Amino acid sequence: MGILPFTKMQGLGNDFIVLDGVRASLALTPIQLRWLADRHFGVGCDQILWVEPAQDATNDFRYRIFNRDGGEVANCGNGVRCFARYVHDQNLTQRTHLRVETQAGVLEPELLPNGDVRVNMGEPLFDPDRIPFLAPALQPTYELALGQQVTRTFSVLSMGNPHAVQVVEQITHAPVDTEGPLIEHHPLFPERVNAGFMEIADRTHIHLRVHERGAGETLACGTGACAAVVAGRRLGRLDPLVHVTTHGGELLIEWQGAGHPVWMTGPAVTVYTGIVHIPNIEELTHAGR
Incomplete structure (x- = not known):
């Protein structure tokens, strides 16, 4: 070369x-x-x-x-x-x-x-076949077992790449290092998945950490921020315009709901x-x- x-x-x-x-x-x-x-x-x-x-x-x-x-x-x-x-x-x-x-x-x-x-960023996709996600049917959230002792609740969607997002109480104590790889390689995700851990501060502000497939935890994940806001909106816990705080800084994500694209604003x-x-x-x- x-x-x-x-x-x-x-x-x-x-x-x-x-x-x-x-x-x-x-x-x-x-x-x-x-x-x-x-x-x-x-x-x-x-x-x-x-x-x-x-x-x-x-x-x-x-x-x-x-x-x-x-x-x-x-x-x-x-x-x-x-x-x-x-x-x-x-x-x-x-x-x-x-x-x-x-x-x-x-x-x-x-x-x-x-x-x-x-x-x-385009519209989010929820159809399991398009994520891809080997779920029997489309659901608002999914229960996934991570080993024999742990089961978590996830919102699963695609922002052009697959994301599994869970809500956590405290982002600093989220088990990103231990559970992130288990989620990434879960057998229900044939192309692996990005694992998001979201703490909801209020209706306009979340904290987020993401274990990215093939990369591990990164300081920020743009599609992960989009996926987290979409997930929070579908749970009825977020407004259309949300500030997403990551270890690397802040993104502004806007999603008006079904039929609308997700808008992301941030630095480069x-x-x-x-x-x-x-x-x-x-x-x-x-x-x-």
């Missing part, structure tokens, strides 16, 4: 390596992506964002998302905000309202005058740019990466 230019970005501490596949073609294997995302041997990140030309002329760009385990996923809320900031700052476009192709469909981020990015920051030498597959395989 040789020398690879990259940009390091973060949205509320959820950090990304952004790669330009518009001005130069990219060809990276999963083992190289894992190395690049490794915080000890590579650059280090939660996800890698891969920018490409749009496949449909009515759209502006296409972008792909890879977790640090090398697996490709369909959507990333903090990532799409960083993507929008990246293509504008890199002079790939001067437009402030974009149409972006993802595996989850077309997203529409807008760069605001204060530097934040507002994104139409460039940390630094650089170049890195990507080892070839033989080198990484020999090193046991």
Whole structure:
């Protein structure tokens, strides 16, 4: 592969390596992506964002998302905000309202005058077949066993990627480290799932921690924030406009209810740019990466 230019970005501490596949073609294997995302041997990140030309002329760009385990996923809320900031700052476009192709469909981020990015994240999906979730029928919430001794109540939905959200009393004591992996790999989720832990402070404010599939707990999760607000709204416990506090900072999420898209507003920051030498597959395989 040789020398690879990259940009390091973060949205509320959820950090990304952004790669330009518009001005130069990219060809990276999963083992190289894992190395690049490794915080000890590579650059280090939660996800890698891969920018490409749009496949449909009515759209502006296409972008792909890879977790640090090398697996490709369909959507990333903090990532799409960083993507929008990246293509504008890199002079790939001067437009402030974009149409972006993802595996989850077309997203529409807008760069605001204060530097934040507002994104139409689309409508949430509840049909188990579309999440995917191996539930016998659509229900408001689901009881899932986590081992022999623990059963939790979850709201399950998709924001372009699957989420299982539970309400907890105190976010600081939420069992994210222990139960997050069990939820992620629960056999009822054939493509794994993001596990959200939500403390409801009042009708306009929640605290959130998310164990992301393929990444573990991150400082913030944009689609997780959207999913949590949708879950809280469907439980009758939240208003349409909600401030979501994560370890990395705050997002503003708006959902008017069924038939409406979820809107997300938050920051996107460039940390630094650089170049890195990507080892070839033989080198990484020999090193046991």
